[in-house]
Amino acid sequence: MSACRFVNQIFTRHGDFRRSDMTSSSANQTGTTPPLSRRQEIFRFLVLAFGIWPVIAVGVVGGYGFLVWMYQIIAGPPGPLGH
Known part of the structure; x- marks a missing residue:
């Protein structure tokens, strides 16, 4: 397992650090962000x-x-x- 995949798995388990509740884009309203x-x-x-x-x-x-x-x-x- 590569280091990047490992880090991505950690962030997806504990919440996405890139998600912002202040924005109103459709990607953030669904709880997903583009890769x-x-x-x-x-x-x-x-x-x-x-x-x-x-x-x-x-x-x-x-x-x-x-x-x-x-x-x-x-x-x-x-x-x-x-x-």
Whole structure:
């Protein structure tokens, strides 16, 4: 089973994340949404893989570095106290 089919099965079991109750299109009124084309799926993957996730990773690592830096400003540098 491919990863995409596995993820699609998870979303169809727990509700469709693409469905919006605010729209009045006939596809959403019946509770179904049209399937994504292969081009749309590849585009969304590329946006996630090379756009969003790298930004999140840099933010998490930078945030951790900032927390360590602030901690060391308050508590002092690591190491023995007597030297």
